[in-house]
Amino acid sequence: MKKEKILTEFEVYDGVEELPEAVQTLMQEAKRARLKAYAPYSNFLVGAAISLENGVIVTGNNQENASYPSGLCAERTAIYAAGANYPGVKIRSIALTAGPRNVKNTLPVPPCGACRQAVAEYEQKQNHPIEIYFMAQEGKVCKVSSLLHLLPLAFDRNFLK
Structure with missing residues (x-):
């Protein structure tokens, strides 16, 4: 038996104002999207904003349903729309x-976890990492340079061969 260690790293900003200007704009879009979330059951509002390489920003928010598995998280709403x-x-x-x-x-x-898997699929699909910035409604902002820092043993298409 051999033990292996997985290390991850992330950056922590004290607030949105410390982020690069383009990311501040992206986070403001995520905050606006959060306010439009449909979350009558959990009252937990989530907003996401995605920056595409062509400069377009796509937003999404969580959409709940009385049949809980039928709802969709903000990240997946945005990534699938993109x-x-x-x-x-x-x-x-x-x-x-x-x-x-x-x-x-x-x-x-x-x-x-489900959103991490969706982002992992898109990182693999585009063969390029996706930076992820996340925060609460206010306060510190965390940044990972790739989904693999949040999901280091990601399941991907290579396991299906």
Whole structure:
């Protein structure tokens, strides 16, 4: 038996104002998208904004359903909209902001497991990493340079061969 260690790294910014200007804009779009989320059951609002290599920003937010598995997270709403409307255009980065309605939260909220898998698919599809910035409604912002820093043993198409 041999033990192996997986290391990951990420950057932490004290606030949105420390981010590069383009990422500040992307995060503001994610914040606007968050306010339009449909979350009557969990009251947990999530907004995502995706920057494409052609300069277009695509947004998404979580969409809940009384039949819980039928809802969709903000990240997947945005990434699938980007894939449907801009096929072949690479995703450069994703900004994500999340937290409960009417409750202040400052703990950065990373993508859930299903969203991590969706981003992993797009990184592999475009053969290029996607930067991910995530935060609560306010406060610190975390950045990973690739989804593989959040999901180091990602399942991908190579396992299907």
